[in-house]
Amino acid sequence: MATIGASLVRIEPGEVDVELRSRDDLVQQHGFLHAGVLASAADSACGFAALSLMPPGAAVLSIEFKINMLAPAAGERILARGRVIRAGKTVTVCWGDVTAYADGREKLVATMVATMMTVQGRGLTD
Amino acid sequence: MATIGASLVRIEPGEVDVELRSRDDLVQQHGFLHAGVLASAADSACGFAALSLMPPGAAVLSIEFKINMLAPAAGERILARGRVIRAGKTVTVCWGDVTAYADGREKLVATMVATMMTVQGRGLTD
Amino acid sequence: MATIGASLVRIEPGEVDVELRSRDDLVQQHGFLHAGVLASAADSACGFAALSLMPPGAAVLSIEFKINMLAPAAGERILARGRVIRAGKTVTVCWGDVTAYADGREKLVATMVATMMTVQGRGLTD
Amino acid sequence: MATIGASLVRIEPGEVDVELRSRDDLVQQHGFLHAGVLASAADSACGFAALSLMPPGAAVLSIEFKINMLAPAAGERILARGRVIRAGKTVTVCWGDVTAYADGREKLVATMVATMMTVQGRGLTD
Numbered sequence: 001m002a003t004i005g006a007s008l009v010r011i012e013p014g015e016v017d018v019e020l021r022s023r024d025d026l027v028q029q030h031g032f033l034h035a036g037v038l039a040s041a042a043d044s045a046c047g048f049a050a051l052s053l054m055p056p057g058a059a060v061l062s063i064e065f066k067i068n069m070l071a072p073a074a075g076e077r078i079l080a081r082g083r084v085i086r087a088g089k090t091v092t093v094c095w096g097d098v099t100a101y102a103d104g105r106e107k108l109v110a111t112m113v114a115t116m117m118t119v120q121g122r123g124l125t126d
Numbered sequence: 127m128a129t130i131g132a133s134l135v136r137i138e139p140g141e142v143d144v145e146l147r148s149r150d151d152l153v154q155q156h157g158f159l160h161a162g163v164l165a166s167a168a169d170s171a172c173g174f175a176a177l178s179l180m181p182p183g184a185a186v187l188s189i190e191f192k193i194n195m196l197a198p199a200a201g202e203r204i205l206a207r208g209r210v211i212r213a214g215k216t217v218t219v220c221w222g223d224v225t226a227y228a229d230g231r232e233k234l235v236a237t238m239v240a241t242m243m244t245v246q247g248r249g250l251t252d
Numbered sequence: 253m254a255t256i257g258a259s260l261v262r263i264e265p266g267e268v269d270v271e272l273r274s275r276d277d278l279v280q281q282h283g284f285l286h287a288g289v290l291a292s293a294a295d296s297a298c299g300f301a302a303l304s305l306m307p308p309g310a311a312v313l314s315i316e317f318k319i320n321m322l323a324p325a326a327g328e329r330i331l332a333r334g335r336v337i338r339a340g341k342t343v344t345v346c347w348g349d350v351t352a353y354a355d356g357r358e359k360l361v362a363t364m365v366a367t368m369m370t371v372q373g374r375g376l377t378d
Numbered sequence: 379m380a381t382i383g384a385s386l387v388r389i390e391p392g393e394v395d396v397e398l399r400s401r402d403d404l405v406q407q408h409g410f411l412h413a414g415v416l417a418s419a420a421d422s423a424c425g426f427a428a429l430s431l432m433p434p435g436a437a438v439l440s441i442e443f444k445i446n447m448l449a450p451a452a453g454e455r456i457l458a459r460g461r462v463i464r465a466g467k468t469v470t471v472c473w474g475d476v477t478a479y480a481d482g483r484e485k486l487v488a489t490m491v492a493t494m495m496t497v498q499g500r501g502l503t504d
Contacts, residue, residue: 003129003151004162025129035188036130036166043162062161063469064493066192066318066444068345068365070338085363086322090468091441091495093320093363111337111345113320113365115442115493117469189343190367192318192444194471194491196464211489212448216342217315217369219446219489237463237471239446239491241316241367243343255381255403256414277381287440288382288418295414314413318444 006041006080008048014084016048022076033073033100035110038080042067042096042112045082050092050116053084058118063091065114073109075102082114092116132167132206134174140210142174148202159199159226161236164206168193168222168238171208176218176242179210184244189217191240199235201228208240218242258293258332260300266336268300274328285325285352287362290332294319294348294364297334302344302368305336310370315343317366325361327354334366344368384419384458386426392462394426400454411451411478413488416458420445420474420490423460428470428494431462436496441469443492451487453480460492470494 001007001018010017020041022033043065051060079099086093096112127133127144136143146167148159169191177186205225212219222238253259253270262269272293274285295317303312331351338345348364379385379396388395398419400411421443429438457477464471474490 034166034169035191036162036169039165039169039191040160040162043160043165062195064192064194064442064471064491065161065165066190066365068190068337068367069188070345085320085360093322093442095363108337111347111365113318113363113442115320190316190345190365192491194463194493196471211446211486219316219448221489234463237473237491239316239444239489241446286418286421287443288414288421291417291421291443292412292414295412295417314447316444316446317413317417318442320442321440 001044004037004040006044011048011052014049014053016045016052016082018045018080020078022078031074033078035069038069038073038098038110039067041078041080042082042098042110043114045080046094046096046112046114047116049082049084049094053087053092054118058120061117061119063115063117065112067110067112069110071107071109073100075100077101090118092118127170130163130166132170137174137178140175140179142171142178142208144171144206146204148204157200159204161195164195164199164224164236165193167204167206168208168224168236169240171206172220172222172238172240173242175208175210175220179213179218180244184246187243187245189241189243191238193236193238195236197233197235199226201226203227216244218244253296256289256292258296263300263304266301266305268297268304268334270297270332272330272332274330283326285330287321290321290325290350290362291319293330293332294334294350294362295366297332298346298348298364298366299368301334301336301346305339306370310372313369313371315367315369317364319362319364321362323359323361325352327352329353342370344370379422382415382418384422389426389430392427392431394423394430394460396423396458398456400456409452411456413447416447416451416476416488417445419456419458420460420476420488421492423458424472424474424490424492425494427460427462427472431465431470432496436498439495439497441493441495443490445488445490447488449485449487451478453478455479468496470496
């Protein structure tokens with residue numbers, strides 16, 4: 001998260017916000033935030049949201065995610081909100097919404113659905 | 127792409143390779159490359175592959191992509207290959223495979239399907 | 253929709269409900285509704301929701317969709333709700349939530365994100 | 379599968395073909411096969427491909443899938459091929475390609491990536 005300047009700004013059980021300040025090196029050829037940056041922020045928010053409902057000592061791995069870009073992501077601040085839809089013993093599914101704030105206005109710029117896996121002990125490689 | 131140290135290493139019509147050298151700030155908590163980094167590399171490869179078949183002057187936008195993480199992405203070098211499956215006038219669909227190279231061995235670590243849009247002139251905001 | 257016994261039960265601008273009565277030939281090996289049936293119902297709901305905001309004479313085509321199965325889909329009645337997240341001139345993005353009703357209780361059993369395309373005149377093959 | 383007239387025509391370890399004969403009640407408003415039908419066939423092919431590599435007694439559940447429609451699916455015969463990309467103890471990832479055959483010609487009409495889960499014993503509800 002440090003690479004893209006993201007930080008955790010809110011942690012509730014099953015819901016986490018990741019904030020990102022726009023930076024020159026994160027925008028693509030048209031001056032908007034790159035889809036990969038939005039995906040990284042939303043994936044992190046989803047991962048932490050999933051982790052917040054897992055037992056102590058567990059780790060979280062992204063199995064897969066899908067993201068739709070809804071509008072050009074311009075603005076001085078981006079908020080990625082991860083919310084758990086369904087928490088299972090092994091598999092947790094999350095929504096990740098990305099909102100851009102520019103000139104006092106907000107706009108939904110991307111929406112993600114992510115599947116996360118609970119990893120216990122040394123199970124990292126399945 | 128510069129933010130994650132990625133570079134275009136091969137461009138053919140409909141097929142593009144993006145290379146990434148592993149770097150300490152791109153790995154997540156377990157020492158593997160973060161899913162967001164893999165997604166960024168694969169999305170870039172898919173976008174350039176789509177662009178390679180578009181008419182001169184066109185630009186490309188990611189409508190959506192979905193990525194599955196198949197194995198922990200460790201290694202000194204990552205190659206994301208974007209290939210066009212179907213090139214339409216408006217919508218182009220691409221596969222993006224991400225391979226990790228470690229100690230002379232290669233492993234498929236992620237697979238993406240991405241939908242790209244051709245943007246002509248000032249159509250950027252649809 | 254007739255093949256799976258689905259019917260349109262509510263149409264609002266940008267929001268459509270498709271109802272499905274459970275039937276023996278729609279369940280898979282464990283007695284639950286097959287993922288393909290849930291996907292068909294949700295895709296139809298999303299397609300009609302997108303169409304409800306398109307100009308007269310337009311048709312709708314599914315570009316892609318992704319569905320997560322959240323819980324076994326058992327019950328006497330299934331409701332798939334399609335909602336437009338973003339309506340563009342060419343591309344419309346929708347959420348599709350599938351809820352199962354059994355013994356007076358409801359449960360979210362699947363969630364979809366779908367990308368729909370507006371088709372005007374003879375543009376069907378892009 | 380019987381509902382849509384699909385049948386298993388080839389089973390190899392990690393690779394399965396499901397065949398579908400076009401039928402009047404499976405086409406949508408433009409005379410092409412409905413996206414939900416393509417998704418059902420591809421999901422079945424992926425599920426059986428995953429199952430073919432699982433230990434005896436295991437069952438398979440679709441966690442999620444994503445499908446891109448690449449071309450209008452017309453033709454007298456449809457073949458959905460499921461192939462395992464990665465078989466894990468818990469999670470298996472598959473590609474599912476759908477090809478249409480019309481007048482002696484074949485065309486790739488849809489491509490899926492699906493995540494399947496191995497279910498042992500009574501784990502069905504996770």
